Amino acid sequence: MLALNNKEQAVYGNELKISLRTGFRLMSLLVFLGVFASMPCGAQEFQAETFPDNPLPVSDLDDEHLAYLGIDSKVQSFSAADIDADIVVVQVFSMYCPICQREAEAVNRMYHLKESRELDMVVRMIGIAPGNSAFEVGVFRDEYAISFPLFPDPDYQWHKILGEVGTPYFIVFSGRDAGVKWTHKGAFADPESFLDRVMHK
């Protein structure tokens, strides 16, 4: 082993410290850049200014959900603009999506939080499940006791309409004119702050 005198040890020690410090900073930067480089370029986002008026089937709704959305039971289908609300929150989800599974409780809490608060505007929530059959949507609903209406999209029609966004994905639009106010990709940490953002965007 190389014997160093005190001065050499001090110099070597300082050089080593500088090397370690530089190394950590460089590695941190590389990880940071590498993570963003690994994300797909142009990751899908919903770009439209208004929520599409493509029909949603009434047959997927029970009486309670019809009343919740303010939809006439006599019609065969309805569009998002028909929902009787000031704000509509759409969750794009999948039974198969592990993030959606982990987040289901938080989404539910947000729904119930909304119902329990005295809000000065009417907020309604729906879910659309690309690639999920009615059976699969039912499994998700039962597993997490989801209270708001959920719509299967087995043939990915809505998936294409919404720009092939991933799951979970949230679209918040005005109930007056279907104008999109805000979109959010991925999980959200806190139902309270998410709801506050929905209300104030």
Added chain:
Amino acid sequence: MKYFFSVFVFIALSLPVSSLAVLEGIYHPPEKKPVDSELTVQVGDLAPDFTLPCICGEDISLSDFRGRKNVMLSFIPAAWTPVCSDQWPGYNIARHFFDQHDTIILGISVDNLPTLHAWVKAMGGLWFPVLSDFWPHGGLAGELGVLRADGTAERAVLLIDKSGKIVFIHVEDINKRPPLELLVNAMKLLP
């Protein structure tokens, strides 16, 4: 103190963002020929016994379940691809259907163990064993006739009863996911 801070920054940037990037940055293969193989077994046949390594660290044989459990072999083409990444996690919340029919899933792909291990962990874990059919490459998939020309497995399901007999086979379009109700209804065929 500065070094601890650097380490903290390194770890803080690596972990939570990486886990999101892991699922976001997965490979999106082009659309493939729906089915590219020919089955060598049929309903009513005795399923060939096999032994494959599991990411759990053990070797698992089909015969381990003889007389005890019905077995659903769930083949997927490849780890870290979109349809596959959102197929098996769905079965996590459908476990009660399998339990009702005394059925265990064996998830199988031709990926190697480290790949499968990392992928399953990134998906948040699964309740059923995941086996590697990596070596001999696609040996089991080939024996059953669900190995594609490109070396991946079909998106196939084989249901085997407790006596070892195949009671249901389904080879799905590789670009799609077999609907859950298909699997649930298949289990109703079990004796």
